[in-house]
Amino acid sequence: MTALLSVEGLTRRFGGLTAVNAITLDLHVGEVHAVIGTNGAGKSTLINMLSGEIEASEGRIALDGVDITRRAQWRRARAGVGRSYQRTTIFPEFSVHENCRLAAQAATARPWTVWQSSGRCAASNAAADAALEAAGLSNEALRIAGTLSHGAQRQLEVAMCLATRPRVLLLDEPLAGMGAEETDRMLTLLARLKATHAILLVEHDMDAVFRIADRITVMVNGTVIATGDPRSIRENPEVRTAYLGEDH
Numbered sequence: 001m002t003a004l005l006s007v008e009g010l011t012r013r014f015g016g017l018t019a020v021n022a023i024t025l026d027l028h029v030g031e032v033h034a035v036i037g038t039n040g041a042g043k044s045t046l047i048n049m050l051s052g053e054i055e056a057s058e059g060r061i062a063l064d065g066v067d068i069t070r071r072a073q074w075r076r077a078r079a080g081v082g083r084s085y086q087r088t089t090i091f092p093e094f095s096v097h098e099n100c101r102l103a104a105q106a107a108t109a110r111p112w113t114v115w116q117s118s119g120r121c122a123a124s125n126a127a128a129d130a131a132l133e134a135a136g137l138s139n140e141a142l143r144i145a146g147t148l149s150h151g152a153q154r155q156l157e158v159a160m161c162l163a164t165r166p167r168v169l170l171l172d173e174p175l176a177g178m179g180a181e182e183t184d185r186m187l188t189l190l191a192r193l194k195a196t197h198a199i200l201l202v203e204h205d206m207d208a209v210f211r212i213a214d215r216i217t218v219m220v221n222g223t224v225i226a227t228g229d230p231r232s233i234r235e236n237p238e239v240r241t242a243y244l245g246e247d248h
């Protein structure tokens, strides 16, 4: 199976600190690839390099075989790399649908375009409708986003990401602060989305990670110490010592 997103030797240094050290990994459609690691392991820095928010110091990122390592963030988004953030980044005073429409517009407009043509507007509305449907939020479309429950707001974040029509989803702690029921709902959504997307999931909720992930990469101090299916990770002695503890 060819990877949709392929990362080779990706490194990021901040002064003397190597936050991400020569990471190599592949993302495939049909797979949730979880990246786990203790605080400060370099997970967010990895996502930020993949989305184009920060530049890589070294290494290569390829989307469908095309080198995108030096592409600006908005160009990567257009090419199909979508992301969600650790903290909720919705517009709370706008409706759920408006949030998705704005996300869709931001992905299609060039950064310097102020006014949208009506054709683009129609396309953005259609993208917002499709994203809400995919995220299971169609019934909430007219609700003011800030009045949604925390879990539904995180779902809206995923919907906003979907509105940009990504092929790769980079999800930074989508389960943060969720209760059991909300977590179940999000995991059901991710399980559905992986059929059509390559998903990278950074998450601290280990039970959820082991339920949903097809592949897990474990980072410690910027370096990958193990990668494999959930079972091999659970049984890996180095991972148990460095990260999981004995209760997993």
Ligand SMILES: Nc1ncnc2c1ncn2[C@@H]1O[C@H](COP(=O)(O)OP(=O)(O)OP(=O)(O)O)[C@@H](O)[C@H]1O
Pocket: 014, 017, 019, 037, 038, 039, 040, 041, 042, 043, 044, 045, 046
């Ligand atoms: N802009 C920056 N400037 C300097 N150091 C940074 C910067 N961003 C991250 N770091 C450092 O890089 C290392 C990795 O940070 P990062 O946020 O990627 O870890 P993380 O695994 O996402 O942690 P968490 O689970 O707490 O979110 C940390 O030591 C952090 O302090």
